[in-house]
């Protein structure tokens with residue numbers, strides 16, 4: 359299976375994804391493919407539904423650089439145990455090219471997740487990594503940037519959103 363990036367309003371992006379149950383080689387091979395897609399597209403995070411795979415799995419690397427992989431995390435079946443504060447900042451999404459909008463998120467979250475070997479981790483995540491995690495976790499619930507943007511931004515980006523719909527409709531024909 360070759361994984362390709364899905365853009366809004368691809369139906370897989372609007373679905374709630376299923377938990378990962380098998381931590382096997384097939385899972386790890388797909389994760390390796392997802393890293394390739396993320397770096398190729400210039401992302402700092404990528405959720406499995408964005409490549410048409412409806413499971414609770416996301417990747418992140420706040421540097422977005424293949425040359426600095428120290429911040430890489432494979433986050434499977436994530437849960438927010440607790441959260442604190444609020445932070446507003448600009449956000450984009452690989453599934454919404456050319457759209458950047460202000461989104462208010464929690465300033466930090468205590469995250470519990472499993473890695474690609476099924477090991478459980480728990481860690482406090484703040485600042486930019488916290489924003490990435492919350493954005494990617496939205497994807498696992500079928501919640502997208504278009505659902506988080508203000509009414510003003512929805513009008514401002516009306517044309518871009520229509521273009522995305524038209525592009526996908528043309529592909530389907």
Ligand SMILES: [Zn+2]
Nearest residue numbers: 450451452453
């Ligand atoms: Zn996204």
